[in-house]
Amino acid sequence: xxxxxxxxxxxxxxxxxxxxxxxxxxxxxxxxxxxxxxxxxxxxxxxxxxxxxxxxxxxxxxxxxxxxxxxxxxxxxxxxxxxxxxxxxxxxxxxxxxxxxxxxxxxxxxxxxxxxxxxxxxxxxxxx
Numbered sequence: 541x542x543x544x545x546x547x548x549x550x551x552x553x554x555x556x557x558x559x560x561x562x563x564x565x566x567x568x569x570x571x572x573x574x575x576x577x578x579x580x581x582x583x584x585x586x587x588x589x590x591x592x593x594x595x596x597x598x599x600x601x602x603x604x605x606x607x608x609x610x611x612x613x614x615x616x617x618x619x620x621x622x623x624x625x626x627x628x629x630x631x632x633x634x635x636x637x638x639x640x641x642x643x644x645x646x647x648x649x650x651x652x653x654x655x656x657x658x659x660x661x662x663x664x665x666x667x668x
Contacts, residue, residue: 589608593605594654607646610644619637621663623661
């Protein structure tokens, strides 16, 4: 029983020290938001993925994504990142662009087959 109490006390002290060290850090970053959140900082009415461009690729013998157009981006937002994932939620491609306002067209750097595309995640950042 003594060992258990000592182990719990030591564990509590280690946790407390780590928590105190983390609380002392001065972290500064722009606000980050994603769709589905109602209290957004740089774009309170959200954005739309208005178009997913695709074309047939003979080399891949499949339709491939050629671009993603996001519209409705507020002027307070200055950076956008779009991540394409498969049906299991694994990242296929991430595209990013700074200096955005109004709309943004992002183009994959690699080959993304339309048949592999499961979801699109949009991340906006801006200075509140």
